[in-house]
Amino acid sequence: MAKEERGQRPHPGHPLDWNLLRTFIAIVQEGSITKAGLRLSLTQPAVSLALKRLEDRLGLPLIDRGAGRFAVTAAGARVYDEAVAIHGAVSRLDTLVHETQDDISGHVRLLMTSRIQTDRLDRSLRDFHRRHPTVTFRIDVMESAAIHIALLQRTGAMALCLLREPIPGLSSVVFLRQTYRLYCGPDSRLFGRRGLDVADVRHEDFVSFTSDQIDGVLLPLTLFRAREGFAGRIVASSGNLDEVRRMIVCGLGIGPLPDHIAARDVADGLLWELPPYDGVAPVDVHLMWNSSAKLNRAERALLDCLCAVSVSA
DNA sequence: AAACGACCGATTGACAGATA
DNA sequence: TATCTGTCAATCGGTCGTTT
Numbered sequence: 001m002a003k004e005e006r007g008q009r010p011h012p013g014h015p016l017d018w019n020l021l022r023t024f025i026a027i028v029q030e031g032s033i034t035k036a037g038l039r040l041s042l043t044q045p046a047v048s049l050a051l052k053r054l055e056d057r058l059g060l061p062l063i064d065r066g067a068g069r070f071a072v073t074a075a076g077a078r079v080y081d082e083a084v085a086i087h088g089a090v091s092r093l094d095t096l097v098h099e100t101q102d103d104i105s106g107h108v109r110l111l112m113t114s115r116i117q118t119d120r121l122d123r124s125l126r127d128f129h130r131r132h133p134t135v136t137f138r139i140d141v142m143e144s145a146a147i148h149i150a151l152l153q154r155t156g157a158m159a160l161c162l163l164r165e166p167i168p169g170l171s172s173v174v175f176l177r178q179t180y181r182l183y184c185g186p187d188s189r190l191f192g193r194r195g196l197d198v199a200d201v202r203h204e205d206f207v208s209f210t211s212d213q214i215d216g217v218l219l220p221l222t223l224f225r226a227r228e229g230f231a232g233r234i235v236a237s238s239g240n241l242d243e244v245r246r247m248i249v250c251g252l253g254i255g256p257l258p259d260h261i262a263a264r265d266v267a268d269g270l271l272w273e274l275p276p277y278d279g280v281a282p283v284d285v286h287l288m289w290n291s292s293a294k295l296n297r298a299e300r301a302l303l304d305c306l307c308a309v310s311v312s313a
Numbered sequence: 314a315a316a317c318g319a320c321c322g323a324t325t326g327a328c329a330g331a332t333a
Numbered sequence: 334t335a336t337c338t339g340t341c342a343a344t345c346g347g348t349c350g351t352t353t
Contacts, residue, residue: 046339
């Protein structure tokens with residue numbers, strides 16, 4: 001059928017064959033009908049015909065194709081998004097059906113900000129692994145803002161990250177309370193000096209986190225600097241806690257770190273605590289998850305496990 | 314630059330097997 | 334028996350490298 005003849009939906013209410021969507025996903029992902037055929041163990045004509053059937057069913061061209069030409073149309077992009085969502089749901093059916101009551105298996109993807117150090121988390125993972133040794137893990141480290149997006153898009157099941165204010169659609173409990181304090185490195189003129197006042201550090205160059213902004217999850221640090229009249233320039237920033245620590249130790253400037261993380265460096269003579277000595281700001285680590293996402297049993301079990309040891313559980 | 318041929322990818326027609 | 338979905342073979346059209 002010529003494309004220009006397809007202007008209406010010729011099969012209103014006709015049930016759509018799932019295989020056509022599966023084939024269409026392969027065509028879009030491979031960017032070629034031939035490659036899609038190889039992936040699906042079909043011949044190229046079979047894939048070409050399947051695409052043509054899908055286009056006929058929907059009454060719209062989905063791929064603008066020809067010799068040396070392959071482009072997903074706007075309608076094709078919309079169909080692809082829906083097909084992927086349907087594929088995800090269908091793919092989970094087998095796991096959901098075959099999971100038994102007393103044998104939890106599966107895969108868990110946990111998202112975390114850098115350097116979440118707490119025995120509470122370590123103990124939970126150790127206990128969980130002993131109880132469910134067949135469950136596999138993947139832990140991805142990223143910035144809190146990226147984690148929030150990943151949870152909303154359901155590409156991760158749960159996360160340990162910072163949170164400024166509640167996010168619609170995401171549930172959270174406080175997993176760990178931590179206080180940020182200011183530190184400097186051994187090269188700083190302030191290193192080793194006791195009994196300093198905030199006024200003594202106000203004009204120092206500053207190392208900070210990329211989320212230390214008015215719209216970031218470390219807003220309390222921003223507010224602290226504004227409240228105390230810090231006038232030093234921000235000479236370096238990173239979203240990774242290890243890199244912020246490195247830049248402070250290397251003397252690029254003074255900067256905030258969670259006190260329990262900095263404690264060992266202070267003991268080793270790499271960091272020196274600065275005023276205010278009661279801490280800059282409390283910044284809690286939250287356990288977060290998408291409340292409307294369908295978790296597998298492994299994910300649900302780990303979430304229950306982590307919730308049980310959370311501060312605000 | 315034009316012509317040529319090899320190659321690649323898509324479509325079409327004929328036909329076969331499975332299924333309702 | 335009609336329909337759907339697959340394969341095979343032939344064909345078309347474009348790209349690319351080589352030759353003239």
